[in-house]
Amino acid sequence: DKKQLHYNLGKTLYSVSQGKDVGDAIFLIASQINHGKELIEKDDALCIPVAKLNMKAGKMALDGCDHKTAYFYFLAALSLLPDDIWESYYDLSLRLTFLMARAANSSCKYDEAELTLQTIRERARCLQDKLPAYFLMVQISIAQG
Numbered sequence: 001d002k003k004q005l006h007y008n009l010g011k012t013l014y015s016v017s018q019g020k021d022v023g024d025a026i027f028l029i030a031s032q033i034n035h036g037k038e039l040i041e042k043d044d045a046l047c048i049p050v051a052k053l054n055m056k057a058g059k060m061a062l063d064g065c066d067h068k069t070a071y072f073y074f075l076a077a078l079s080l081l082p083d084d085i086w087e088s089y090y091d092l093s094l095r096l097t098f099l100m101a102r103a104a105n106s107s108c109k110y111d112e113a114e115l116t117l118q119t120i121r122e123r124a125r126c127l128q129d130k131l132p133a134y135f136l137m138v139q140i141s142i143a144q145g
Contacts, residue, residue, distance in 0.1 A: 007036020067106035
């Protein structure tokens with residue numbers, strides 16, 4: 001089926017490109033793999049690497065001011081993470097959650113950005129990790145008037 005084809009293509013491109021700077025091709029790779037999300041979820045060994053790939057694609061999109069695309073890559077990344085992500089992969093959780101909040105804010109999804117930042121305020125281990133979330137909350141408050 002088509003999902004399997006897209007997934008296989010993305011997985012092949014991903015395996016060939018690992019460790020290389022692929023530039024904008026990262027969007028193609030991540031998009032192809034994401035078409036087979038159900039297949040990724042069945043393979044625990046792929047969930048974290050594909051989540052990191054989506055995070056990298058989302059960061060590139062965010063840096064290029066394509067906020068809505070970034071939002072969807074971060075959403076895809078978060079959906080692949082296990083329930084205990086904050087315990088198992090704290091740094092990844094913190095970075096990805098903050099990037100998701102930034103993308104939501106930049107896409108005028110203020111309520112979602114605030115909910116995402118609430119997660120950081122509740123789960124972050126120290127004040128230093130919470131400060132960027134508080135700063136973004138202030139920006140959101142100012143943007144909303």
